[in-house]
Amino acid sequence: MSTLYQRDEAVIAGIEKLRFFPLEVRSGLGSTLVSTDGRELLDLSATWTASGLGHGHPAVVEAVSRAIRSAPGAGGLSAVHPDSVGLAEDLLALVPGVGERRVYLGHAGSDANDVALRACRHATGRRTVIAFEHSYHGGVGVAMGVSGVHVDAGVRPDPDAVFLPYPNPYRPDDGDVRADVARCLELAEQHLAGGTIACVIVEPILSDGGLIVPPDGFLAKLHALCRRHDVPMICDEVKMGLGRPGTLHAFEHDGVVPDIVTFGKVLGGGLPLSAAVGPAEMLDHPPAAALLTTAGNPVSTAAGRAVLATIVGDDLPQRAAKVGALLAQGLHALNDEHIGDVRGRGLAIGLELIDPGTGERNPQLAAEVVYRAWQLGAVVYYVGGNVLEITPPLVITEAEAGRAVEIIGAAIADAVAGRVNSEEVARYAGW
Template identity: 70%
Template sequence: MRTLYQRDARVMAGIEKLRFFPLEVVEGRASTLIDPAGRELLDLSATWTASGLGHGHPAVVDAVTKAAATAPGAGTLSAVHPDAVALAEELLALVPGSGERRVYLGHAGSDANDVALRACRHYSGRRTVLAFERSYHGGLGTAMAVSGQQADAGHTQDPDVVFLPYPNPLRPLTGDIESTVDTILGQVRRELEKNSVACLIVEPILSDGGLVVPPRGFLTKLQALCREFGVPLICDEVKVGLGRPGALHAFSDDGIEPDIAVFGKALGGGLPLSAAVGPADILDHPAASALLTTAGNPVCTAAGRAVLRTLIHDGLPARAREAGNRFMASLHRTADGHGTDGGRSAERIGDVRGRGLAIGVELVKNRSTLEPDRELAQRVVYRAWQLGAVVYYVGGNVLEITPPLVITDAEIDSAAAILDQAISDAMAGKVKDEEVEPYVGW
């Protein structure tokens, strides 16, 4: 009898696969995934943050069950229904901004970013999009074409995108992060002075490009430049927003109000749902230019409303901040030489960084050169899976730790111990070439 993974290999299209190890799952509960043999694994990815409330959260289950039983149609294309309108109202109340604003509801961050970008171009009549190197904004359309990081090497770059360096405190362009920020902002200003820019899109935390946390104040200065030139600033909150960074919004760490904020992944509680919140004069026109038949459907919007209620009622942003501090403290102990292997693995940890439960552990060949070590990252995530945890790497060599926001302290301590052991074991050669070879990853 073929395994589930073997059956998948025979029928599922390779173009939608990003695999790091042969993960088979048949059930999920909170922060736990269960494989066909009944083995429990700690989920440190939350399906790339899409399962932000964990698996099978009662509030989402209840909302979806009720909505599915009496769903009034399957979308908002040519009709309105209560949950879609209420979700939009609730998002407007939770996302800071002023003036007349509207909400686009979609299926994923990809289409929400795509719509926001196209709407800005139509509104201004300009074509240039300013984006950042190693950014990721989606897997289709304009959102894909202005992403600096792509799993698909055959994607077509938008001819009117200008990529800017993202400020990385570990690897500053000019020797120190302050002058690096000044250099980047100088590049932004020069582009804006050309009067051809339709919008600037930025991730408040560069996620798939390596979980890079920019220095505080960067977004504030970026927004000030955009406002000086009347150019909309789009904040892509899809992966790192909605409670994960220890605040409801990742952009709020700098206290800004983006012109357009884009949400996805966790918004749907595991179901396909996204949103773009921004000015009416941008998102209202042209009518019928972003049509997805089942966008804003009753089941997904009911789930979205349950997610927002739970985030607020259960205080999950604050919990994410506390949980992230606990997790990073354990990871720093390993990085400081207090791991299971007597400190040998510390030399291979170049950085531990993050906000809340968006955490990155950068693996390097040595701390002196900070040369990225993708091979070690491949082996560490594989070994962690063998030891009972699901974690992936981004940016080529950074372990991305984004567990469900409901992860417990005991689970955090267990996960930190597994990662400590996985790094040590991978360095000791306990993962073989033939084991990781089939899994390309990023």
């Protein structure tokens, strides 16, 4: 263990660590990270998608440099400035919706979801939230209490949360994913009909729960139920939205227009920034109910405007669709019996590792594979226990995608052959 890692263990709180291997980085450019010993690593996580434009993107560098030189204060709490207002206007122009709408600006997807949930409760006068098993919506407040991943880990669920099963085409509970969809929608209908539901919050792709892509039409059917019962739907696009799935918004795949859409991660280009876009009657009241002193600050909002302009101007959704298809094709071509499934949309790809004899999940193999991939020169993490979450920067090249396939293939082969020190891997618990 290096001196830097020892220093980290001595001073940084463990409650904010999620470690899979002893990763130390000193710089980055594009899809490449540089470790403290000068080793170059292919970034296949983009810091859980937060560095969606890669590292050191010139548009973000220029915007942040301009903003920091003469920043007018440190937030939008009691003042307005051009980039906070401009970012809100940009989002309203890019997010479909009807009627008068507002934008909440925050620091992370966690607070954006928390505010959206509380706003729905206040506006409807109801408290029950429908969420999904193994979902992730944040690490604070109400958002944490309706996150299935946290509940799975032992966090006390929100007392007014109802969790529905998220349809998983690869592992259908009833052996038929169509039956699972029907069962989920029937449960949703029962709860919605009771008149107690404040909102439904859903991820178009269940990310931290195993990068599960639901069957086509599922989101549309759920949205139709919400409309029928006049219950707002919150679509959590924090991790899977803004170009990554091959479309600007992940919810576009099913042709829905959610009542509230939340953003984070990639929106800030690596800086803390989030947003919730929704009806004015929900996000305007009660006044001063969601106060963060540095929310909407000039530096983060300048970065956000640069990120949105780049995603649209460089047509990164189309690029994600093209390079993502090549990456998925390469992973399929590995044809390894330990790969149970390759799924995803665009540059959001899940690779599920299994025991080939039983078809069961293989979390130990996943832990060893991501560790070995790091040794071989790539950063990739696992979610859902046994699924490699492959979410590289949206600027990854075709050549880099090819290298990613080679490293992942070699990492699987080495882990299966016993070339990974399991005792060393056990020091990094991951999820």
